[in-house]
Amino acid sequence: MLHGLAMMEQQNHPTTHFWREISVIFIARLWLSAGSRIVYPFLGPLSNGLGLSVEQTGALVTLRTLAGFAAPVLAPLSDTYGRRRIMAITLTIGAVTFAMLALLPHPWVAAIAFLGLGLALTAFGPAMYAYIGDRVPYAKRGTITGLNELSWALAWLIGVPMSTWLITRYSWRAPWLVLAALTVGGAVLVQRLPPPAKHASDAHAPQAFNGRALLALWRSLWRLPTVRWLFLGAFFLSAAIETPFIVYGVWLQNLHTISLATLGFASTFFGIAEGAAEIASALFTDRVGKIRSVILGLLLLVGAFLALPTVAGRSLTAAVFILSLALFGFEFGIVSLLPVASEVVPTQRAAVVGLIGMGLQMGRTMGGFLGSWLWQWEQFTIHMSAATVFAISSLFCIWRIRHAVHHWEHDEAQS
Incomplete structure (x- = not known):
């Protein structure tokens, strides 16, 4: 590699x-x-x-x-x-x-x-x-x-x-x-x-762009275990957040009998959570370590999912706070994962990042369909259970590549 x-x-x-x-x-x-x-x-x-x-x-x-x-x-x-x-x-x-x-x-x-x-x-x-x-x-x-x-x-x-x-x-x-x-x-x-x-990888940049070259490229990338685990980790992480969030608005309205205007105001905190996660990633990901940061984000996501069914019924504020924590953990994990994806194969940075992006898209699509289908029972606990399983699956995938990434970071620190 x-x-x-x-x-x-x-x-x-x-x-x-x-x-x-x-x-x-x-x-x-x-x-x-x-x-x-x-x-x-x-x-x-x-x-x-x-x-x-x-x-x-x-x-x-x-x-x-x-x-x-x-x-x-x-x-x-x-x-x-x-x-x-x-x-x-x-x-x-x-x-x-x-x-x-x-x-x-x-x-x-x-x-x-x-x-x-x-x-x-x-x-x-x-x-x-x-x-x-x-x-x-x-x-x-x-x-x-x-x-x-x-x-x-x-x-x-x-x-x-x-x-x-x-x-x-x-x-x-x-x-x-x-x-x-x-x-x-x-x-x-x-x-x-x-x-x-300019760096050494430029000499190995692909000279052709056609169906045969693309097929050979994706075969070579998919043979790398780190690429496969990153793809699956991104897939499960995206499915974890999309499964509950596709219906969170309907759930909050039913749970606390709020208006659309109130729901819209509450949702602004999700944008704040996104921005806070990106700032936190900028401040801490390089210091803590990329893969450790992804794992911390996933642990926060799992914790929020486990706490939400118990806490959400107490007040709208509590529900929005826990959902914001979940979104913070998700965003912090994703942003910390992107630098890792860009370094797996430096000669094919864009291809690997694109593959991870497709994993996120596939997870989002599956989570959206699954979350909508599960709502027929109108039991948000079912959504939380499915989302928790997805988040733990993502954590398992990222855990599998931790040694390889720690090795990269150690080499970089010594250089």
Whole structure:
């Protein structure tokens, strides 16, 4: 297994130019993510603009999620054609889809737009993490990954208020046009980033991108035990959080008889929990150790799941607090896992990160279907039981690779 190829000496001492690069990626991803996240609170205005029911528009939005299964094809693109190029192209595609929604409000156009957005997100993420992996030494990668992941939380905290103001003052089209312009600007800035530092793995970058080469790539990666355990760990972790969260709103409303407005206010704490987890990862993951951080996040997730059925009935505050702890543990674990995925095979960073992303997507899909199906009994304890089993399964998978990752971290500390 490949690991720890030498970085340029300047990478160990981040400069102003380096932080400028990270800021460009952060801002570009923020606008692309905002276009994905504002769909949920503004599904009503979007449905009216498209002339569809909320259910019909929701079905179109799922096309964005299904695009995640194209990761085996899209993720390796940046390993072949370059990180900056793929990031810039996918940002441009995202901007085009935003403009399509605003300027061509037709159901078929919206379907193409959401599918295109999903494909752009699927290719952008692995390219972004691979770029960070190329530029940042493994010992410091947890900090940069955690800081960069704040863009996901801020996409909600900035995108939703901005869109509310634009829709109120202008129309439902306005947020999409503004995000299209901002995302194009991000694409231009990303393309102007310096290339990643050269290292030995560049000499082994794949020269072909076709069906046979892709099949050979995935066969070679799947033969690596660490890759398999990471994939399964990500799958079970995503299933663990999605199984209860798909119905948490209905459950809280039934349990405490609250209004939609109260539920919406309570849900803002989940966004705060996400941001707090990303900050915590930036501060502690490199110090504690990547794999230890993932394990700590999983233990917190399991503890929250075990406590929720007992505590939730006492008050809405208690229920939201425990759910926020669960989300914190999940997010802290995922963000701490990404640097590990980016170092398993340095010559194929994007491919491995894409594979882990597909595992997360598959777990989310299964958890969503399972959680919805289990709700026919309206017993949230069943959801908690299933989620706990998934979380423990993820913990088992991550535990299996702890020695290999500790070895990497020890080597990095000695270098």
